[in-house]
Amino acid sequence: MNDINFIEMGKRIKLEREKNNMTRDQLAESVGISNVYLTQLERSDRQGSLAVICKIASVLNISLDYLIYGNDSIKVDKESIIEKINTLNSKRELKVIDEILNTIIPNLKK
DSSP states (O other), rough: OOOHHHHHHHHHOOOOOOOOTOHHHHHHHHHHHOOHHHHHHTTTOOOOOOOHHHHHHHHHHHHHHHHHHHOOOOOOOOHHHHHHHHHHOSSSHHHHHHHHHHHHHHHHHH
């Protein structure tokens, strides 16, 4: 697993916001966070929660993989996701995945 480079992630948030011709106020309002919080994320002064990062990616219409790691050419299909889940062995691992999905899926549908 790659480490998250929060400086680069902040730069990608700003870059994609500007590509979408959005002000900080507009993106912050769409995501449901304050302008100050968004500014802190863009400057990597603060690390966002998973829910906030998911919502930013959704509003900017970019993948989480690109936003977090800068990877923009990852092909994903349901079968490969299911295969990965099937490799999990413990109830704890499955519970973590379930909690992540419960956080992400509602934000993707907004």
